[in-house]
Amino acid sequence: MLYKPHEDRLWDCWIVPYRNRYHLFYIRITPGTERWNGISMAVSTDLLHWEEYGPILEKHPDAAWLGTGMVQRIGDEFIMNYSEELIPGHQQIRFARSQDLYTWERIDDVVLRPDPAYYLDAPEDCVEELPRWDSLGIVGALQDAAPPYTGFLTAHAAERKLKAKAGVLGVVTSMDGIHWEALPPGTAEDLFPNYEVPEHLSFDDRHYVMFSTVTQHGWRYDDRALARSGGTYYVVSEQLHGPYRLPPGDPMLVGSRDHANVVMAYVGRVIPHASGYLFYHFWGNDHIDGRVGLPKRIVEREPWVLKLEYWEGCESVKGALASSGIALSSYRVLRQPGRLPSVIWQSEDDRTLSFVNQGSTGGIERELPHTPSPTASSLDWSDGRVIECAVTVQEGAGVGIFVGERRFCLFLNVRHSRLELGDVKHGWGVANVLELAAHKPWPLAYDTTFQLRLFVRNECIELFINDAYAISYRLDQPLTLSHLGFYAEDASGSITDLNIWEMA
Known part of the structure; x- marks a missing residue:
């Protein structure tokens, strides 16, 4: 609704506020290519009016595609994570660093791989195209907090009776934001089929993880839908590392039910703001061509219940x-x-x-x-x-x-x-x-x-x-x-x- 690149196709995105400007990062598909081949950026002063900046990172020339990430601030440095299918059949998380958000240097000698003690890594054991290991969302990523750091990611559990229901919320920890160690999954079996682009937020020591999923990753998982569904959902826990469970009431924040377009309101993310958390999402279609929408307030309406509200900044x-x-x-x-x-x-x-x-x-x-x-x-x-x-x-x-x-x-x-x-x-x-x-x-x-x-x-x-x-x-x-x-x-x-x- 508010922003779409002039030529590229936009998909998953994340926003970083820095020096009185908002920096919108997004994975892109350049005309003439079939899959996500890099990360680009747009810049705004109010989260509403965006100016296209252009590419800031390209996928490895030997990689099949590049996937979603996030930026973490540690001291005077920014660390960006993203995934690549550089080894056919395997999804791995890689890193880049920057001093200013505009110029990035890949850290190719550091790779975060699934730990087989907890998560699937062998393609022959997975019912999807490849074992999911993607979308590393870091707790308090922009706060320049002291370690240890906790991250959540899209993963497949190693020990699951039903392969088609192996999707779990992966959990990892790190002391430097680059080298990460796997922890046991944060969700129980058969809660949701997939946890794409997880994002953590908390209210009064109550922990919430938002994530996105669609019907293609598990048919009829949503008991409020008669058929297809997709969007941004959330789970809750008393402990940071879980276990996370369903909230009381509807777990969907934005999305669509019983409609062919299961990604019309899809990946939702949050950024800290002076008035609290702001939530934003992109609008998708079947052609993987997204638009960025209006920011909204995300509030805790009551313990364990999140709601979205109108943000007065949208008056602009x-x-x-x-x-x-x-x-x-x-x-x-x-x-x-x-x-x-x-x-x-x-x-x-x-x-x-x-x-x-x-x-x-x-x-x-x-x-x-x-x-x-x-x-x-x-x-x-x-x-x-x-x-x-x-x-x-x-x-x-x-x-x-x-x-x-x-x-x-x-x-x-x-x-x-x-x-x-x-x-x-x-x-x-x-x-x-x-x-x-x-x-x-x-x-x-x-x-x-x-x-x-x-x-x-x-x-x-x-x-x-x-x-x-x-x-x-x-x-x-x-x-x-x-x-x-x-x-x-x-x-x-x-x-x-x-x-x-x-x-x-």
């Missing part, structure tokens, strides 16, 4: 105020076939729009002011919008807000306490129908006002409700933000305080 993406108010005269009613009653829309002033239930469905829409931002046009993106309003449903099913010519809608289904996403289409017999593409449980109630913050840019849509993170969705193609509308389904209620900003 609001550009010019494109529209304010909600007078009905600005809208047109969508097509109504036959004599079937539809929704009655009415507006008594410029701040409130009411919809009255007639037992069916209906929608209204208007054109949006259209002034693409310079940042958006330079990257061939559609212009972005920040849309805020308040909605109240008094009875019936619910109401939604839709954008673009395709009328992509985020619908609050109060009757069934869930968020629904899909396209508003012309109905057969009824005025309009919502063709669902995804849904998510959400606590909704009648006669309750919900404040919506909607961020829309290119093919990415993100929603906050009462400043709680609600959902991320990446469409199959960019939205043309030429229209805005509302869709009511068998419901009565109101929409108030609508404001629309161009995304800067």
